[in-house]
Structures are given as C-alpha cells and as structure tokens.
Amino acid sequence: MTNPVPLSTPAEEPAAAPPEGSGTRARPHGAWRALLPSRSPKLITGLILVTAIGLLGLFGPMFAGDPDAISDASFQPPGEGALLGTTQTGQDVLAQLLHATRGSLQIGLLVGVMATVLSALFGILGGYFGGVVDESFSLLSNVMLVIPGLPLVIVIAGFVPAADRGWWTIAVVLAITGWAAASRVLRAQTLSLRSRDYVAAARVAGEKPWRIVSVEILPNLLPLLASQFVFAVIAAILAEAGLSFLGLGASNSETLGTMLYYAQNGFALQREAWWWFVPPGLVIALFGCGLALINFAIDEIINPKLRNTRAGLAEGGVAAGAAGAPGEPAPGEPAERPAVLTISGLNVVYRTARPVHAVKDVSLTLGRGEILGLAGESGCGKTTLAYAVSRLHTPPAEISSGSVTFHDRDGRDIDLLALEGEELRGFRWAKLSLVFQGAMNSLNPVISIREQLADVLTTHRPGMSAEQRRARCAEVLRLVGVDPVRLDSFPHELSGGMRQRVMIAMAMLLDPQVMVMDEPTTALDVVVQRGILREILRLRGELGFAVVFITHDLPLLLELSDRIAVMKDGEVVEYGPAERLYRAPEHPYTRMLLDSFPSLTGARGAFLRDGAAARHDGRTALPGQHTHLSEGAPR
Numbered sequence: 001m002t003n004p005v006p007l008s009t010p011a012e013e014p015a016a017a018p019p020e021g022s023g024t025r026a027r028p029h030g031a032w033r034a035l036l037p038s039r040s041p042k043l044i045t046g047l048i049l050v051t052a053i054g055l056l057g058l059f060g061p062m063f064a065g066d067p068d069a070i071s072d073a074s075f076q077p078p079g080e081g082a083l084l085g086t087t088q089t090g091q092d093v094l095a096q097l098l099h100a101t102r103g104s105l106q107i108g109l110l111v112g113v114m115a116t117v118l119s120a121l122f123g124i125l126g127g128y129f130g131g132v133v134d135e136s137f138s139l140l141s142n143v144m145l146v147i148p149g150l151p152l153v154i155v156i157a158g159f160v161p162a163a164d165r166g167w168w169t170i171a172v173v174l175a176i177t178g179w180a181a182a183s184r185v186l187r188a189q190t191l192s193l194r195s196r197d198y199v200a201a202a203r204v205a206g207e208k209p210w211r212i213v214s215v216e217i218l219p220n221l222l223p224l225l226a227s228q229f230v231f232a233v234i235a236a237i238l239a240e241a242g243l244s245f246l247g248l249g250a251s252n253s254e255t256l257g258t259m260l261y262y263a264q265n266g267f268a269l270q271r272e273a274w275w276w277f278v279p280p281g282l283v284i285a286l287f288g289c290g291l292a293l294i295n296f297a298i299d300e301i302i303n304p305k306l307r308n309t310r311a312g313l314a315e316g317g318v319a320a321g322a323a324g325a326p327g328e329p330a331p332g333e334p335a336e337r338p339a340v341l342t343i344s345g346l347n348v349v350y351r352t353a354r355p356v357h358a359v360k361d362v363s364l365t366l367g368r369g370e371i372l373g374l375a376g377e378s379g380c381g382k383t384t385l386a387y388a389v390s391r392l393h394t395p396p397a398e399i400s401s402g403s404v405t406f407h408d409r410d411g412r413d414i415d416l417l418a419l420e421g422e423e424l425r426g427f428r429w430a431k432l433s434l435v436f437q438g439a440m441n442s443l444n445p446v447i448s449i450r451e452q453l454a455d456v457l458t459t460h461r462p463g464m465s466a467e468q469r470r471a472r473c474a475e476v477l478r479l480v481g482v483d484p485v486r487l488d489s490f491p492h493e494l495s496g497g498m499r500q501r502v503m504i505a506m507a508m509l510l511d512p513q514v515m516v517m518d519e520p521t522t523a524l525d526v527v528v529q530r531g532i533l534r535e536i537l538r539l540r541g542e543l544g545f546a547v548v549f550i551t552h553d554l555p556l557l558l559e560l561s562d563r564i565a566v567m568k569d570g571e572v573v574e575y576g577p578a579e580r581l582y583r584a585p586e587h588p589y590t591r592m593l594l595d596s597f598p599s600l601t602g603a604r605g606a607f608l609r610d611g612a613a614a615r616h617d618g619r620t621a622l623p624g625q626h627t628h629l630s631e632g633a634p635r
C-alpha cells in the first residue's frame with residue numbers, strides 16, 4: 001500500500017468517513033487430509049468401541065445359537081457350558097446378547113438417521129428461508145415439543161397391534177416423536193449463520209440457495225448434527241428399552257431393552273444373576289460412550305481450533321532457542337533512550353499437529369517514548385510477536401523460550417512472562433495497552449462510548465469518583481481529536497475513523513508507558529489513516545509513551561518510526577534506525593521490501609515491475625519520504 005498523503009500534510013479526517021469492511025481474515029484452506037486430527041485418542045477409542053459393538057451385532061448372531069432355546073440349566077453363572085451364563089429358563093445369555101445387540105443397533109441407527117434428517121430438514125430450511133416456510137415448520141416443531149414424548153410414544157405404540165409392531169414400526173414412532181428439539185437448535189444456529197459475512201457474500205455472488213445451504217451453512221452445522229445423531233441413537237436405544245419394559249416393544253425383535261425387561265421380570269437382581277442384566281447394560285453404555293467420543297473427534301475435525309495442541313509436543317515440536325537470528329541491534333546503533341521494554345531471545349511456537357515456529361529468537365529493545373516499527377510480509381510473525389509480548393497468546397501458541405522485561409517508570413523491572421492472574425490483568429492496559437487491527441469493531445454496539453470508556457476506569461481505578469471518570473473520558477477523547485459530545489453516542493453513530501480513535505483513546509485512558517498497535521489504521525481510508533497517525537505522533541510527543549507499531553507498510557514506518565525491525569519467517573532480519581534502514585538497507589529482504597513499494601514521484605518499484613527483488617542502488621524517494629526523511633533524520 002502506498003501513502004500518498006504524507007504525515008506532515010495537514011489533511012483532516014472527514015467528519016463522516018465511510019465505515020470500513022468487516023475486518024475478517026480468511027484462513028487459507030488446507031487439503032482435506034490436513035483437516036483430519038493426526039492421532040486422536042478419542043477418535044480411535046470411539047471407533048474401536050463402536051466398530052466392535054457393531055461387528056458383534058452384525059456377525060454375532062450368525063455364530064450364536066438359538067436365543068430362545070430353553071434348557072434345564074436355569075440361572076447358571078458364566079462358565080464352560082454357557083460363556084455368559086443362562087437365564088431363569090436356561091436360555092443362553094450370550095446368544096441373547098448378540099441377537100439383542102443387533103436388534104437395538106437396528107432401531108438406534110434407524111431412529112438416529114430419521115430423527116437427524118427430519119430435524120435438519122425442518123430446522124435448517126426453516127431457519128435459512130424464513131417467512132412462511134419457517135413459520136409453518138416452527139409451528140409443527142412447537143406442536144411436537146408441547147406434546148409429552150413418552151405418553152405419545154406409548155399411545156402410538158399401543159395403538160399398533162402387537163403383530164404389526166416390528167422393529168421398524170418402533171423406530172418410526174421414536175423418530176417422529178424425537179426430532180423437534182434438535183430442529184429448534186438447528187434453526188437457531190442457522191439463523192445466526194445466515195447473517196454471517198461469508199453467507200451474505202455468497203448470496204451477493206449469486207450462489208444458489210441449495211448451494212449456500214450445503215456449502216456455506218451445513219459444514220458449520222456438522223458438529224451439531226453429529227452430536228444430535230449420537231443423542232438420537234442413544235435416546236432411541238433407551239426409549240426402546242423403556243417401551244419393551246412396558247411390554248410395548250418390538251414384537252418380532254430381540255433387543256437389549258427386552259433383555260433387561262426379562263431380566264427384571266425374572267428377578268435377576270434379587271437372585272444375584274448379574275450376568276443376565278450387566279452385559280446388556282454394559283453394551284448400551286459402551287456404545288453410547290463410543291459414539292460420544294467419535295462426536296468429540298468430529299468436533300475437532302470440523303473446528304481446527306479444537307485440534308489436539310499437544311500433538312506437536314509429542315513430536316518434540318521445534319527446538320527452543322533455535323538458530324540465532326540477527327535480532328540484536330547492530331553494533332554502533334545502541335538505543336539512545338532508556339529502555340522501557342526488552343525482548344530477548346523470544347521464541348513462539350504454535351503447537352499444532354505440524355508445529356509452526358512463528359517467532360524465532362527475536363531480541364528487540366523499545367526505548368522510552370520511542371516508536372518501534374515492525375515490518376514484514378503477511379505471515380512473518382508480527383501479530384504473534386505482539387500477542388506474545390502482551391501475553392495475549394493462547395494455545396496452541398506457546399512461548400518456548402526467551403524473556404520480555406518491562407522497565408517501569410519507578411525503576412522496577414517486571415518479568416512479563418512470569419505475570420499471572422490479577423497481576424497480569426492489572427499490568428495490561430495500565431502499563432501496556434493494545435490497539436489491534438479492526439479494534440473499532442470490538443466496541444459493544446449497545447453501550448454508549450462514555451460507558452465503555454468509564455468501564456475501563458471503574459475496573460482499573462476503582463478509587464476514582466464518577467466526576468473524575470467523566471472528566472478523564474472527555475479528556476482522552478479530546479486528545480485523539482474526537483469531540484467529547486460524542487461520549488453519549490453509540491458506536492454505530494460514529495464513523496470508522498472515529499471509532500478507531502475511540503479505541504486509541506481507550507488504550508490511552510490509563511496513561512500506559514507502552515502501546516502495541518497492530519495495523520491500527522489498516523481498515524481505514526488513507527486520509528483518515530494519516531489523520532490518526534499524526535495524532536499518535538503528537539500524543540507520543542506530549543505524553544511520552546512508547547509504541548510498537550506493526551504494519552506491512554514499510555514507507556509508512558519509515559515516516560513514523562524511530563527504529564524499524566524487519567521480520568521474515570519469524571526472524572528479525574534487520575533492525576536499526578529508520579533513516580539508516582532507508583538510506584542503506586543491509587539485508588536483501590529489506591531491499592526487496594523497499595523496492596516493492598512504488599514511488600509516486602519516481603519510477604515504479606522494481607519488485608512490482610520485475611516480479612522479483614531487484615538490487616536497489618540510488619533508490620527513488622518513497623511516498624511520504626520527500627516530506628519527512630528528506631527534511632532530515634527521523635525523530
């Protein structure tokens with residue numbers, strides 16, 4: 001991006017700059033294989049349980065004898081003649097168990113499929129299409145919900161003559177009475193999904209409704225559908241057991257429910273014949289457990305954030321303190337100001353299945369009141385570094401080694417990586433605050449600006465009176481160039497530029513010594529952006545805070561920063577005063593970056609023109625540098 005409006009040009013932000021885009025970042029899609037969890041113990045255990053019980057139900061009856069064959073050996077415990085013992089009438093429990101497993105699985109799976117299809121049909125289509133479709137589907141599901149399930153099942157099952165009450169009849173009855181609750185959940189989720197940016201984008205792009213539902217919405221609902229399927233299967237197996245217990249079960253089928261029913265009727269518990277009721281109970285429990293574990297794993301597959309972050313650890317990850325990078329200040333370029341933040345040998349690794357060493361041995365010193373620019377192409381680790389320094393990183397990101405020391409005004413050195421809980425909360429914002437890209441979107445739309453600013457003060461400065469809070473809120477707003485009348489506005493009543501200024505004001509509320517700004521103005525148009533950057537420069541001069549300023553935009557950093565660190569693949573490849581970096585870049589990557597920005601006054605950048613880094617000698621001036629760098633050394 002070029003910066004045609006130099007910082008020194010008195011260009012004002014228009015009162016109503018157009019609101020910015022959504023600020024969402026698209027993650028690159030990996031191959032389907034990459035979506036699979038590498039070694040998920042949950043998935044493996046779940047699959048083993050479900051497959052084993054499935055095979056037992058599928059093939060077991062072929063090898064088992066007649067489950068109804070009566071013999072004299074009544075209540076025989078497990079032993080040689082009968083592996084799982086016998087019932088009151090001498091029937092073989094193992095043979096019964098194998099047939100019953102098949103019967104229950106048939107009913108459970110059929111109900112699971114039917115109930116899930118019904119709930120998806122009514123819930124997703126109703127939620128997506130809205131209007132009459134939604135109203136009629138909702139009416140139907142509401143009616144099904146208010147009718148008490150079990151009595152309805154009993155009535156329907158009782159209505160069907162026993163001779164016709166096959167396992168499929170019971171399955172249909174259970175499915176009809178069991179889809180409504182799931183459909184309400186799916187409808188609510190679909191309503192939320194259909195208003196997301198990417199669905200709106202697909203609609204604007206002219207995608208057909210069936211494609212939007214199946215490609216944009218359905219994949220996001222898969223974890224929910226999977227868990228509802230699991231729930232429906234388990235509920236069906238249990239409901240069928242209940243019906244059998246009442247004598248309303250499938251008349252032509254042996255199920256785990258009927259087994260329990262006969263065990264109860266045969267006084268198995270009283271006669272301590274545990275082998276009669278424990279095996280069917282255990283099969284139900286293990287099957288449910290297996291399905292639940294598979295459900296967890298499906299969640300991890302669908303949602304990459306849930307994937308096992310320890311997989312990387314098991315593989316040893318990336319060695320801490322990897323090969324040194326030229327992160328130290330070059331000799332002869334010591335920090336002139338006393339340091340406020342010292343980052344030393346910092347390594348940050350994303351412990352994913354394939355670990356990403358995002359920050360490699362970074363060492364930087366931020367002087368008091370200094371603006372340190374952090375430049376580098378997308379994905380080089382700038383945000384990861386900012387998050388780690390602010391202790392905002394969350395798993396799978398892990399600081400594998402290094403230190404971050406904050407040198408407080410009062411002379412204390414604070415080890416940032418050792419701060420925990422209350423200490424960390426108290427430190428962040430009061431001494432080190434942050435403004436992130438698209439921060440303006442984090443303002444709560446239903447709370448006024450005044451309340452949102454005052455909230456920060458109430459949390460961190462509980463001793464402040466309401467009057468003092470009001471005065472401070474007005475003061476910071478004035479500082480960032482927003483009229484304090486706006487305190488009573490709601491975020492939607494402000495322009496994008498104003499909202500971002502409010503966020504900067506919020507970051508300044510507690511008079512921090514360091515502000516980390518990650519692309520704070522990227523979402524704004526260039527005129528508004530320059531207005532805000534000028535404010536930051538002015539405030540830095542007035543209030544003396546130091547800034548770590550992150551952007552792709554090297555020309556902008558050349559104007560703004562005292563020193564610049566250039567990052568590539570997680571390493572700081574060049575670090576020095578902005579002026580030196582511009583006049584005599586040492587690293588080929590810095591030269592390439594400088595060459596990649598076209599000049600407004602000279603020849604077009606070599607990178608854009610040639611598609612490759614060109615050696616750059618006698619560089620033409622970059623936008624903005626005419627007005628700033630050419631006037632002398634940076635601040």
Ligand SMILES: Nc1ncnc2c1ncn2[C@@H]1O[C@H](COP(=O)(O)OP(=O)(O)OP(=O)(O)O)[C@@H](O)[C@H]1O
Pocket residue numbers: 350352356358376377378379380381382383384385396397552
């Ligand atoms: N949650 C994550 N899990 C695994 N890798 C991640 C994760 N977040 C970021 N990364 C990787 O870490 C590296 C650094 O990412 P980071 O977001 O810090 O880059 P950046 O320089 O800030 O990029 P940009 O300028 O586009 O915001 C990239 O390779 C990225 O793919």
